[in-house]
Amino acid sequence: MTPAAADAPAVASAPVAGADVDVLVVGAGPTGLMMANQLARRGVRTLVVDRHAGPSRETRALGVQARTLEIYAHLGVVRRALELGKRGNGADIWAEGRRLARIPLGQAGDAVTPYPYILILGQDDNERILGDHLRELGNDVQWKTELVALESSPDGVAATLRQPDGSSEVRRAKYVAGCDGARSAVRHLNGIDFPGAPYEHVFFVADVEATGTMMPDDVNVYLWRAGFHLFFPMRGVDHWRIVGIVPAALRERTDVAFEDVAPSLHGEAGIGLTIRSCSWFSTYRIHHRAASRFRAGRCFVLGDAAHIHSPVGAQGMNTGLQDAYNLGWKLALVVQGRASPALLDTYEAERLPVARRLLETTDRAFRIVVADNPLAGMMRTKVLARMAAFAMARPAVQRVAFRAVSQTGIHYRNGPLAVVDGPLSDDAPRAGDRFPWLRVALGRDGTVTDLFERVDDTRWTLVLAGQDAVPKIPWPDGNLDVIVIPAGAGNDAELARAHVPRPSYWLLRPDGHVGLCGSRFDAASLGRYATDTLTLRWPNG
Ligand SMILES: Cc1cc2nc3c(=O)[nH]c(=O)nc-3n(C[C@H](O)[C@H](O)[C@H](O)COP(=O)(O)OP(=O)(O)OC[C@H]3O[C@@H](n4cnc5c(N)ncnc54)[C@H](O)[C@@H]3O)c2cc1C
Numbered sequence: 001m002t003p004a005a006a007d008a009p010a011v012a013s014a015p016v017a018g019a020d021v022d023v024l025v026v027g028a029g030p031t032g033l034m035m036a037n038q039l040a041r042r043g044v045r046t047l048v049v050d051r052h053a054g055p056s057r058e059t060r061a062l063g064v065q066a067r068t069l070e071i072y073a074h075l076g077v078v079r080r081a082l083e084l085g086k087r088g089n090g091a092d093i094w095a096e097g098r099r100l101a102r103i104p105l106g107q108a109g110d111a112v113t114p115y116p117y118i119l120i121l122g123q124d125d126n127e128r129i130l131g132d133h134l135r136e137l138g139n140d141v142q143w144k145t146e147l148v149a150l151e152s153s154p155d156g157v158a159a160t161l162r163q164p165d166g167s168s169e170v171r172r173a174k175y176v177a178g179c180d181g182a183r184s185a186v187r188h189l190n191g192i193d194f195p196g197a198p199y200e201h202v203f204f205v206a207d208v209e210a211t212g213t214m215m216p217d218d219v220n221v222y223l224w225r226a227g228f229h230l231f232f233p234m235r236g237v238d239h240w241r242i243v244g245i246v247p248a249a250l251r252e253r254t255d256v257a258f259e260d261v262a263p264s265l266h267g268e269a270g271i272g273l274t275i276r277s278c279s280w281f282s283t284y285r286i287h288h289r290a291a292s293r294f295r296a297g298r299c300f301v302l303g304d305a306a307h308i309h310s311p312v313g314a315q316g317m318n319t320g321l322q323d324a325y326n327l328g329w330k331l332a333l334v335v336q337g338r339a340s341p342a343l344l345d346t347y348e349a350e351r352l353p354v355a356r357r358l359l360e361t362t363d364r365a366f367r368i369v370v371a372d373n374p375l376a377g378m379m380r381t382k383v384l385a386r387m388a389a390f391a392m393a394r395p396a397v398q399r400v401a402f403r404a405v406s407q408t409g410i411h412y413r414n415g416p417l418a419v420v421d422g423p424l425s426d427d428a429p430r431a432g433d434r435f436p437w438l439r440v441a442l443g444r445d446g447t448v449t450d451l452f453e454r455v456d457d458t459r460w461t462l463v464l465a466g467q468d469a470v471p472k473i474p475w476p477d478g479n480l481d482v483i484v485i486p487a488g489a490g491n492d493a494e495l496a497r498a499h500v501p502r503p504s505y506w507l508l509r510p511d512g513h514v515g516l517c518g519s520r521f522d523a524a525s526l527g528r529y530a531t532d533t534l535t536l537r538w539p540n541g
Contacts, residue, residue, distance in 0.1 A: 021047040022335040024159050024173035026186050028141040029056070030123060031303030031320035032179030033130035037075060038328025040137035042458060044335055047171060048139065049161060051146035055131055059122035059207075059280075062232060062241060063088075063314025067407035067434070068321050069115040070512070074457040077129050078115075084129070085121030086235045090218045093388055101392045102218070108395070108402035111497065113437055114452065116402070118219065120232050120241075123317055150176065150189045152297045174335050175344075176299040177327065179320070182287070184305030190296035196289025196359075199310065199366070201227075202246040206258055207280040209238050212273035229265060238276070243311065246283060256283050286310055288363050290355050294348035300327060307355035310366035315358055318407055323351050329458075329510040333536070338477050340535035350412040361404075408434060412513055419533055421518030421525045427499045431514050435463070435506060436498040440491045442483065448490070456481060457510050464521055465495055466502025474527055476536040 023039055025032045028050035039046040064072075064085065072078040091103045109116030134140065144164035151158045157176050161169050178186025187194060214220045220231040229244040247264050250256050258281040266273055290307045294300060303320025327347045333339035392398060403409030411433045412418055418432035429436055438451040455461050460480045462473065469484045485491055487502070495502060505521040506514050507529065516529040530536045 021045045021173045025177045026147045027180035034321045035324035040139045042332035049142045049145040061123040061317035064119040064121050065318045065407045066113040066115040068318045085119040088118040088219045092215045092220045094222045103392045108398035147185050178301040178305045182304045187301045193292040194289045198287045204283045206242045208278045209276040309362040312366045350415040419516045461508040463506040465504045476538045
């Protein structure tokens, strides 16, 4: 039972009668703040509450992936993130004092995204950027306010909130977004299971000033017989964040200090490591769990409330942000009466498989890098390190790895919103994919446009390649932007590079994923897709 639920009234005292907000967002970590931003920019009446007294000061997550930066660009905050963060341009794999491989992220990702690197930017900075932007949009977090009970009815949810002065207040919302972290009260109060298990290993994080063999501006991965150490380059001179596992002999101790793990660092992280100071040290245990459902009636769970896993791959915070990006536009359409509530079922249908896949892959990777027995230790430093070095020297493997880690490869191909209308070549993007990043000339003067900058993510976008614009395309709420990519040597080469055939057409959802695609554009197919699949409603219809 969560602490919130333990001393909560089981049932809220007042029944739901109408709603005083459209969406109640519970939790103002990165996931809740992204959700609140997505709703605010679409004009949705949103109440954001968090039980803490103010924004978190802990760095926790610090790897911001390319897909998150693309979303930040649409939100208008990417420049600030890039100014505050530090680019990790590659990853170096070390074992037994030797650098065995370097994965150059730039090379692997420069055709895929405007951001072919991992941005090292602490979770606290991410939260500050998102919180500031939320205030610019006219909303803010109500701190020291804790959700303690929920009562759902067919037309809304009554949420009992413990106020800063200790009193309780019932607020009515049409929907509740549970972004309230691993011990989610929203999940618990809705009886959603959270199956999984804790790992036996204990992690440590340390912020240090150090010099050594580490390659500057890269993430350095040191594999050793009893574990691994990751060195993340931080802003400033010789400033590194070290993440590693506490040696087995110290696991049961609750008072482990930096001095206790320092010998293994000196022993295994290469010759010549000099640590001048350690400004922050903490240990933590992790679990791998995924919620059995992401929706219970009018309540949703997102981010750590829906899935937690090992930090291998720096995916956790990024996955929560993408959960919110997926659900935000759908919730806005439904609360504004522009789509049927059935559209909301697609959140779980699309995001639950992503979470399950992530859990499987991070679990597998984690078990390989932390397995304790001597054979596994030898495998890690001799076989695994060399296999990784061999594989990662290949550009094709680098590209696959980049797509997976950067989250640009996440797709909803098997989801209910992915529809193909007419044949496309096998290597073409598919319905459900994030539409590829293209730089094309859209006007007669030949100026090259970044398609991601051109797309407005609060609208639908129809991209027509190798066919003319169609006059007056009907769309239920008129919120459709049409982009025609005209023929021409430069455009043809760019389309060929991204395997976008001509002719072809692509309906992009607000989150940049392809909804409907086909060869020859057909307005009737588009209309059917809008009403039957997206469940969009025609005004007065
Ligand atoms: C040491 C460490 C390193 C990590 N490194 C990475 C990394 O490099 N990359 C990465 O992507 N991820 C990383 N993660 C994971 C990342 O920190 C989490 O995935 C991320 O914080 C999840 O964000 P969230 O908003 O979903 O939840 P949280 O950040 O946990 O936020 C939940 C919020 O809900 C509030 N809340 C809880 N209950 C209630 C209630 N009843 N009422 C009101 N408010 C409530 C809490 O106060 C909190 O502010 C790391 C995690 C740790 C611990």
